[in-house]
Amino acid sequence: MAKTGQIGLDNLHIALRENDENIKADTALKIAGLVTADVEIDMYSESLYADDVVADVVNGFSEGTVTVELLGLSLDEYAKITGQEIVKGVVVDNVNVVAPELAMTFRSLKSNGKYRYVSIPKVKASVKGESFKTREDGVEVVNAEIEFSIIPLSDGTWRVRADEDGKEVDAAFIKSFLTSFPQSATTVSSLSKASKKEVVA
Numbered sequence: 001m002a003k004t005g006q007i008g009l010d011n012l013h014i015a016l017r018e019n020d021e022n023i024k025a026d027t028a029l030k031i032a033g034l035v036t037a038d039v040e041i042d043m044y045s046e047s048l049y050a051d052d053v054v055a056d057v058v059n060g061f062s063e064g065t066v067t068v069e070l071l072g073l074s075l076d077e078y079a080k081i082t083g084q085e086i087v088k089g090v091v092v093d094n095v096n097v098v099a100p101e102l103a104m105t106f107r108s109l110k111s112n113g114k115y116r117y118v119s120i121p122k123v124k125a126s127v128k129g130e131s132f133k134t135r136e137d138g139v140e141v142v143n144a145e146i147e148f149s150i151i152p153l154s155d156g157t158w159r160v161r162a163d164e165d166g167k168e169v170d171a172a173f174i175k176s177f178l179t180s181f182p183q184s185a186t187t188v189s190s191l192s193k194a195s196k197k198e199v200v201a
Contacts, residue, residue, distance in 0.1 A: 034068065
């Protein structure tokens with residue numbers, strides 16, 4: 001199979017998470033205007049010594065972030081992401097508000113015309129302030145930037161990915177990927193079976 005590269009990005013979705021790590025019903029939100037999404041992971045590496053030599057090396061997940069750049073962010077979207085209250089279109093930022101736990105999905109167009117789908121099951125957001133600039137001779141658009149801290153699930157899962165043209169990938173599962181926020185191989189399996197039943201029905 002020929003190698004493919006990533007050439008596009010769209011369809012950012014978020015949803016609120018319950019304390020039991022389930023998705024809160026009716027909270028999924030599509031956020032338009034996705035410009036970039038940079039996933040950065042820090043891994044730890046520890047050498048274990050015995051008899052004056054390295055006996056083993058232990059590697060693992062330390063921390064990770066998803067930095068998202070958007071072509072603007074509405075106050076409704078801001079409130080949903082940060083947990084700040086919005087009343088009649090007015091947001092009052094309060095330092096005592098704790099950002100909610102969210103689930104995130106998006107997709108990236110590959111050079112062969114197919115998509116790679118990405119789910120980050122659990123994140124917390126930090127909006128990196130706002131920049132305002134007077135208009136000069138030319139027009140300069142100031143984008144919004146949000147940093148999402150990745151929180152691994154209790155089973156250690158921190159990301160789920162699938163290529164729609166991948167071997168044995170269920171088409172019905174891919175169709176629901178962005179709004180079902182898959183979080184494990186078990187979830188993928190059960191969602192695929194449920195999707196097949198819906199299609200047959």
